[in-house]
Amino acid sequence: MxxxxxxxxxxxxxxxxxxxxxxxxxxxxxxxxxxxxxxxxxxxxxxxxxxxxxxxxxxxxxxxxxxxxxxxxxxxxxxxxxxxGRVRQRHLRVIAGATDPWVVPYVVQLAGEYVVEILRDLDRALRVVTGPGHPGRLVYGRFLADNPAFFDRTQRRVVSYWSCYHRLAYPDFHDYPGSAVIELLRSAASEVAGHAPPRLTPRPARRAAGARP
Structure with missing residues (x-):
């Protein structure tokens, strides 16, 4: 081993x-x-x-x-x-502001996980490190542009975990910290790629039969 x-x-x-x-x-x-x-x-x-x-x-x-x-x-x-999860969160807090390219996949992977406290930490950190004029914006943007399938999978996982575990606390997906994190990453990716990656969001809930519109 x-x-x-x-x-x-x-x-x-x-x-x-x-x-x-x-x-x-x-x-x-x-x-x-x-x-x-x-x-x-x-x-x-x-x-x-x-x-x-x-x-x-x-x-x-x-x-x-x-x-x-x-x-x-x-x-x-x-x-x-x-x-x-507590160990993951503790170590994320140290690296979330780093701009080494090899750090980025570790940070982005945590966006697609279920611990909402980690997502809140990510939201706060990425608002700085992917903000306009910060060198990390291009580092994140390049990684996401080079790994579109990974980013798509991360978005799908954000939606899935919201639907399974956090829908009651955040009835509107756009208020969910994971949604905010994905939008910060999409913005960084669009700066490098010249266009925004596809936005993967929840499908509207089906209306029950006989329900009023």
Whole structure:
């Protein structure tokens, strides 16, 4: 399993970061079992395979202290894929304002998940990092333009989780934090691509038979 874990870590970041990734993996406790549900993305020409979930305990502060700033960002990216939502949220808060291209897929993936507290954090962070004039706007826009299928799937998941879990709290989909996050990402993508990606929103609810219009 240890060898499988090292290969998974290496595949989750660009090849230029291989030495940094190895150093990060070395301070992480051994996983309880292998990472699950990897998803493919392209980052600046590198094809990555990012874990859907990982099952490593967090390293101690003493173990991670010697890591450089870049290696700590790599660590936070990996733990944003943790099986515990609170752990994902804690590590997301550290990387949400970063503009490294290899950070972006980890942030965007969380937009398509079900924890509404994470979506609120994303909304706040992306209003800054994808805002007009911020360098992160072009970084996010390029990633989304290069990964249209991934962004479409993320939008569908936002709609699905709203419908399954959050419709009562947010009867209007446009008030849902996940919807706000998707619109921020669409705006960044449109600046790079020159046109907005398709907007995937819920279908209108069917009216019951005999109901008045």
């Amino acid at each position: 240890a060898e499988e874990w090292r290969r998974s870590c290496a595949a989750a970041f660009p090849t230029a970061l291989a030495a940094d990734v190895a150093a990060v993996a070395a301070v992480m406790p051994a996983p309880r079992h292998g990472p699950a549900g990897p998803f493919p993305v392209v980052v600046q020409g590198d094809r990555l395979s990012i874990p859907g979930r990982l099952y490593n305990d967090e390293p101690t502060a003493a173990a991670s202290a010697p890591l450089s700033a870049r290696r700590r960002r790599l660590l936070h990216c990996l733990y944003s894929r943790h099986c515990d």
